Amino acid sequence: MIYLKGSGSLKEALGAYPLTEDLNGATCVVLELPENRSELAALPEGVPVWVVITGMLSLAEMKEIQAVGAKPVALSQLTAELSQYTESQRNPAVAIFEDDLYLKGPEMAGESSRQLAVGRKTRKNSQCHVAISFSTAGGVGKTFLSLNLAVCTALKGIDAVALDLDLRSSELDFAAGLVDPENRKKVIDKKARVPRDGWMTLANWRGFPRDNLKESILRHSSGLYVVPAYPTINTEIPGHEIEELICTLTESFDLVMIDGGLDFAQPHIRTALTLADTIFLVADQEIKSLGKVREFLALAGPNLKQKSKLVINMVNPQGYFAPDEVASRLQYNEYASIRMDRQGVNTARRSRRATVQMKGSPAGEDVWQIAYQQLPFSFSGANRPDSRASLWGRLKTLLCIWKGKRRIKA
Ligand SMILES: Nc1ncnc2c1ncn2[C@@H]1O[C@H](COP(=O)(O)OP(=O)(O)OP(=O)(O)O)[C@@H](O)[C@H]1O
Ligand SMILES: [Mg+2]
Known part of the structure; x- marks a missing residue:
């Protein structure tokens, strides 16, 4: 159940998903910002939050979003994110590693992140x-x-x-x-x-x-x-x-x-x-x-x-x-x-x-x-030749060879 606060177009985009008016009964939250900024303060713990940003935000507002762990997402990507999340809830063992949600920064939505996922x-x-x-x-x-x-x-x-x-x-x-x-x-x-x-x-x-x-x-x-x-x-x-x-x-x-x-x-x-x-x-x-x-x-x-x-x-x-x-x-x-x-x-x-x-x-x-x-x-290669230790090693080897030759001659 999604707790949604946003404009008509956002509600329309999420028409296929079950919505709830009860924040505490929600399994995830979607907020359109900056209009619904006040909602950030009342979010329950442990519930994933996506924010769709449709206006200018101040630095303080951006920090507030970060502080509550909300994930900024483009409207075009929102349904994909929600489907992946719903799937991960249904089948957590697969989702932890085999989705690519975690690789996506806000600037990496869409096809490029799919390439990164592989x-x-x-x-x-x-x-x-x-x-x-x-x-x-x-x-x-x-x-x-x-x-x-x-x-x-x-x-x-x-x-x-x-x-x-x-x-x-x-x-x-x-x-x-x-x-x-x-x-x-x-x-x-x-x-x-x-x-x-x-x-x-x-x-x-x-x-x-x-x-x-x-x-x-x-x-x-x-x-x-x-x-x-x-x-x-x-x-x-x-x-x-x-x-x-x-x-x-x-x-x-x-x-x-x-x-x-x-x-x-x-x-x-x-x-x-x-x-x-x-x-x-x-x-x-x-x-x-x-x-x-x-x-x-x-x-x-x-x-x-x-x-x-x-x-x-x-x-x-x-x-x-x-x-x-x-x-x-x-x-x-x-x-x-x-x-x-x-x-x-x-x-x-x-x-x-x-x-x-x-x-x-x-x-x-x-x-x-x-x-x-x-x-x-x-x-099978020899030890790294360019360290001081191996330079000394090579000198020692040369010395041994030289000594060996002398012994053979003797
Ligand atoms: N085969 C071994 N025999 C003896 N001591 C070992 C052996 N392997 C590791 N140690 C020692 O055990 C201690 C713990 O090892 P290490 O720090 O590598 O573990 P770690 O899994 O990285 O720990 P952490 O979870 O804290 O990162 C270290 O002091 C390390 O030198
Ligand atoms: Mg360690």
């Missing part, structure tokens, strides 16, 4: 692989996995960027050992490459020239480029904004690896999940996180599930469920696992490197396996 096809560089590490459970290793997979790729000389989209606990740059956790503007990784005039973050990326993007991105000693999510943006980022950022990154990189956090209700996370080629769905062996991941899978719909790979992290014999049981409860036939490895993870942290850079680390070895098996790159 996501991958609009990416300029179809060669670039977009992967996201995601889980609805907290603390299971999403950041750990995204960072370490991206470092594996970078160490093999492939252009990789790690993008932090976890606004709730954005920590990719700490996890990489790049910056001081107390002061994120202070780079503590001595081998990092730091752009002279500040570096790109999720908050300021539009301020940097796009033609030479890499020059504006912080670069870890492994060769991995990192786009942190600070200064903390605690408001929602619209889906189309993130679509644009991801597309921009795909133009310069072969891998965009996203730390997706856990909140799939956020439009930017849903957009990233939709755009990704591979979703690494991270779980551990605990009953609580299993429940949360199951909840997500029930809502995700088949498209997302199809491109997801289950990764069971921090595997240890004391875990509540055995890894096979975790997989079968989540209805995956296959899964990858990463062993619990506090020592490897902590040593890496102390030396400001990723766990995959630690020789003999069980967790590091497991992530390398995942990178080899699940990422679409040939990892």
Whole structure:
């Protein structure tokens, strides 16, 4: 039932929908503004509101619309929006991800948003692989996995960027050992490459020239480029904004690896999940996180599930469920696992490197396996040649060869 306040033409456009005069009994609200502005103050919580703007609005009025979470929509698009909403109410499991409502900004109505909805096809560089590490459970290793997979790729000389989209606990740059956790503007990784005039973050990326993007991105000693999510943006980022950022990154990189956090209700996370080629769905062996991941899978719909790979992290014999049981409860036939490895993870942290850079680390070895098996790159190439470390490595190799020759001669 729609609570509608507007002109005759609006009422006519919605003639096919059931209307109600009772605001509290309404399932959604449509208001024509600015005439019915006073109604904004009395809206009940949790009810979706669309506003059709047919006159000039002041900045204060625009802010008021934003504050109540109302969605501006063109009259020509209103019935399409309402039909999609009604359908989503009838069949929520499909609607959460398989409609494209969330990708539409007010300026992106109509056909262009439909193209965006298919996501991958609009990416300029179809060669670039977009992967996201995601889980609805907290603390299971999403950041750990995204960072370490991206470092594996970078160490093999492939252009990789790690993008932090976890606004709730954005920590990719700490996890990489790049910056001081107390002061994120202070780079503590001595081998990092730091752009002279500040570096790109999720908050300021539009301020940097796009033609030479890499020059504006912080670069870890492994060769991995990192786009942190600070200064903390605690408001929602619209889906189309993130679509644009991801597309921009795909133009310069072969891998965009996203730390997706856990909140799939956020439009930017849903957009990233939709755009990704591979979703690494991270779980551990605990009953609580299993429940949360199951909840997500029930809502995700088949498209997302199809491109997801289950990764069971921090595997240890004391875990509540055995890894096979975790997989079968989540209805995956296959899964990858990463062993619990506090020592490897902590040593890496102390030396400001990723766990995959630690020789003999069980967790590091497991992530390398995942990178080899699940990422679409040939990892046979040599390590990145342009870092200081590998220059030294090459000198050492030359020295060894020279010593070897001397030994043979002797
Ligand atoms: N295989 C592992 N062995 C040991 N420690 C690990 C392993 N994987 C991750 N950790 C550690 O567990 C902690 C949680 O991992 P991480 O921060 O990556 O989880 P998250 O899912 O990103 O958490 P959040 O939900 O807060 O974003 C970190 O201290 C990380 O270093
Ligand atoms: Mg995290």
